[in-house]
Amino acid sequence: DGGITQSPKYLFRKEGQNVTLSCEQNLNHDAMYWYRQDPGQGLRLIYYSQIVNDFQKGDIAEGYSVSREKKESFPLTVTSAQKNPTAFYLCASSRAGGYNSPLHFGNGTRLTVT
Amino acid sequence: LAKTTQPISMDSYEGQEVNITCSHNNIATNDYITWYQQFPSQGPRFIIQGYKTKVTNEVASLFIPADRKSSTLSLPRVSLSDTAVYYCLVGESGGYQKVTFGTGTKLQVIP
Numbered sequence: 001d002g003g004i005t006q007s008p009k010y011l012f013r014k015e016g017q018n019v020t021l022s023c024e025q026n027l028n029h030d031a032m033y034w035y036r037q038d039p040g041q042g043l044r045l046i047y048y049s050q051i052v053n054d055f056q057k058g059d060i061a062e063g064y065s066v067s068r069e070k071k072e073s074f075p076l077t078v079t080s081a082q083k084n085p086t087a088f089y090l091c092a093s094s095r096a097g098g099y100n101s102p103l104h105f106g107n108g109t110r111l112t113v114t
Numbered sequence: 115l116a117k118t119t120q121p122i123s124m125d126s127y128e129g130q131e132v133n134i135t136c137s138h139n140n141i142a143t144n145d146y147i148t149w150y151q152q153f154p155s156q157g158p159r160f161i162i163q164g165y166k167t168k169v170t171n172e173v174a175s176l177f178i179p180a181d182r183k184s185s186t187l188s189l190p191r192v193s194l195s196d197t198a199v200y201y202c203l204v205g206e207s208g209g210y211q212k213v214t215f216g217t218g219t220k221l222q223v224i225p
Binding site: 004035041042043044088090091092102103104105106107108110 | 148150155156157158159160163201215216217218
């Protein structure tokens, strides 16, 4: 079955360390997205990518970085510059982006930084 | 992007039909309406999408009046497993666009 795989499910890091969250999809989708969700809140867009080797900042890109070297992969690095990194991170993909191409989400990575 | 307004929360008893309304007064001609469902500690899941009138699938129905300034997600005979957050999104079809979510409606189904 096709889908999106995020790993690991839980991640713990010390403050000041960079950490990379993995996102892989086998749906052959062009567009991929990273969202952050805080308790009781909606999803906020961090970065999105329309095509390999291209990506754009979302609403809260500061303190994060991404790469899109392969169509299937869109890793997110949470850098030490991110002031409040503890959150639930969700990766998604879609066929052509836009609202008539539904998003397919992974099951998320819960990052805790102490 | 058209802004949406949904109730923050709703309660319903098992077996009842639940209707969640979303207001989108500034919807544009090319905008579609999409609903997602999210369970705790999981990613949102696509439920249904429509442009006008009524759309029905195996999970839900979506009612869109002629002026398209609102839409109603209808869940028939809810069960405890329908307890989740439901998001309404409005935006233009096609192309590559930032897809953003609001805070959604938290539906609590009561036994």
